Amino acid sequence: MIDILLRAASAIQQAINIVFHFLTVDYFRQIALLSASASPTMKRIIVLGGSYAGISTAHRILKQAAKIGPLKITLVSPNTDFYWSMASPRGVVPGQIADEKLFQPIAAGFSKYPAAQFEFTLAKAEKLDVEAKSVGISSGETLDYDYLIVATGSRTRAHTPFKALGSTEETRDALHDFQSEVKEAKTIVVAGAGVTGVEAAGELAYEYGREKKIILVGLNDPMTHSLMIRRVKCCFSMHPVNPSQIASGPTILEESPASVSNYALKALKNLKVTVKLDTKVMSSAQLPAGQKELTLSNGDTLTTDMYIPTFGLIPNSSYIPAPYLNTNGSVMVDEYLRVKGAKDVWAIGDVSDVESWQFITCDRQSAHLARNMISMMNNRPPLPYKVAASRMISVFIIRDGVLTDLVAGFMGLQIGKKAATGHFGSWRLPSFIVARARRTLFVENMGPTVDGSLF
Template structure:
C-alpha cells in the first residue's frame, strides 16, 4: 500500500485527497494522510463580505474537515492535526509539530498544498488554527462597525470587492476610500471590465485615489492609522485594510525547491522540480496565480498524474488555460471576464463562483465532486 501524505487541508488538499481515495476505492492500495493545523476549512472567498457584521454566520464560513472523510475506511485515510516544519526529501519524511511535539511521517508520495497568507494583518486568508481565524474575523467585524472612515489599499479583485461591499453597506454613513497604485482599478483585465468596476464603485460612494501608493503606516495613540502616501500627503483613517501582498506558506520547504519569491517550482506535470515523488498544487505552487478555481483544477490534474505514476504510466501535462476573474461590487452588481470575454453583471450576482450558502462548498468538503 502506498502512503500519500498531503500537507494542507484547504481546497486544493481536500479536492486531491477525495479524488485519490475515490480513484483507489476498489483496489484499496493507497492510504491518504492529510496534515493540517486547522480542524476547519475557511471559505475565505467570502471574507470580504464577512467583515461586515451580521452578514455571514460562522457556521457558513467554516466547515469541519473530518466529517467529510467518514465515508472512507479507517486504514485508507488519516487526519493529522499538526503543522509541517521540514521535509527530508532524500529520506522521504516530513517533520510535523503538534500538541505531542515533533513527529516524523514517512511517505511514498508527498503533496504540498499549504496555500498562502497575506503580508498584512487581514482576514483574507486563514491563520494557523480555526480559532485564530475566527477570532481575527470577529475582531475586524468590530473594527468595521466602529469605524467612521475606512481606507482600502490595493485595487485587485480583493480590494475592489472589499470596497464595493463596504460602500454598499456604509457608503452613505462612513467614508470609504480605495487607494490604487495604478491609474485604474483591476489592472491586467480588459479595459471594459476596469471601467465597469470604477463606475460601480462610484455608485456605492467609494472614493477612488489613483496612481498613489502607501509608503508608510503608523498607529496613532487614539487607535487610528496614519498613512503616508507617495505624493507626500499624510491621511488618517479609523481602519486601514491592505489587500496586497501574498506570501506562500513554504517555510518548511528546502530552499532549493523554491523560486526567489518562495513559491514551489513545479514542472508541467505539477511534480516538484529537484525532488522525487513530490508534487505541489494551489497557492504554494509557482505555476499559476492564486485562485480557488486554479487550485482545484490543479488538484484534479495532480490526482490523475499521481495515479498514473503509481501505475508506471506516462504523465499528462497540465494546461494552464485562460484567465478568469469574477468580482462582485456590492450585492447587486459586479464585473469580470473569462479570457477576453467580459462576464455580464447578472452572472456575478448569481455567484458564478459558489458562495458559502451554496451546496458546492459543502460538497467540496465532503468529496461529493464530479
C-alpha cells in the same frame, strides 16, 4: 485376528491423516506466502494543507481507491476547519455571513472513508526531507511518505482574515475582531486595487456607504506589483498586443481588460467609494487616539479609523528547503506539477509557481494531479498540465521581462451584493450573469467540498 486388523487399519488411517495434515499445512502456508509477496504494497500519500487544494485532491484520489490498490492518505493541517476564504470580503462585514457558512470541520468530511485509508493529523509541517522522504510536523512526529502533495497555500502579508491564519481559532478570532473594528469605524481605507481590495471596498460600501467613509487607494504596493510581474502578469487579447498596453495607466484591476476595470470603477463610485488612483500607501502610523495616519506616495496623509491592506500574499513554504523555492518563496514545479529536483513530490495551489493564484486554477491543478496520481499508481504515464482550459484566446504574460503567448484566463468578482463583473480572455462577461453566479459567493459549495460530494 479381526481385532488386530481393525487396530492396524485405524493406525494406518491416523498416520495418513497426520501426513496429510503436515503436507497440506505446508502447501497452504506456501500459497499464503506467495500471495502475500504478490499483493501490492500499501502506498502512503501525505497531503499537506487543509484548504481547497489539499481537501479536493485527497477526496479525488480516495474516490478512486478501488482502482489503484491499497493506499492511505494522511492529511496534515494546522486548522481543524476548512475556511471558505472566497467569501471573506463579505465575511469581514458584520452580520453578513454566519460562522457556520465560513468554517466547517475537516475530519468529519472524511468520516465515510475507513481508518485504513484516511487519517487527519492536526499539525503544521515544519521540515521536509526530500532524500529521506519524510516530513517533520509540529506535534514532534516524523511522517514517512511514498508520495507527497504540497498544498499549504498562502497567507496575507498583513495577517488579515482574507486567508486562513494558521489555526481555526486564530482565523475565527481575527475575523471577529475585524468585524468589530469595521462596526466601530467611521472611516475605512482599503489599500490595494486587486480583486480582494475591490471586493472588500464594494462589500463595505454596499452595507455602510451612507454612514461610513470608504476609501480605496488604487495603486498596488510596489513589492506586490513586482511579485506579480515576475510570477504571472496577464493581459488578455484576441489579437497580438503591444507590451506598453500591459499596464496602460492608473486604474484598478490592472491585470484585467480596460472594460472590466472601467465597469468596476464606476460600480464603486456608485456605492460612494472614494477611489484614489495613481497613488499608494507608503507607511502607516498609530495615533494616540487610536486612529491611523497613512502617508501616501503623492505626499498626502490620510487619517482613518481602520486601515485594510489587501495586497501581498506569502506562500506557506517555510518548511521546504530553499533549493526547491524561487525568489518569492513559491515552490518550483515542472509541467507535471512535480517539484523540480524532488522525487515523488508535487505542489499545487497558491504555494506553487505554476499559475496565478485563483480558485479556478487551483481546482484545475487538483483535478489534474489526482488523475495523474491514479495513472502512476496503475503504471501508466502521467500527462503534462496545461496552463488554461481553452486554447482559443491568447494570453500574454511578462515573465523575466519577456512577453509570452499563453492561453486564455477567467476572472469574476462581486462589487457589493448587486454589481459584478468579470472576463473570459478579452471578453467582458455580462454583469448580470456574473452577479447571479456569484451572488452567494458560493458558500453553498463549502459542505460538498469538505465531504467530497462536489468532486
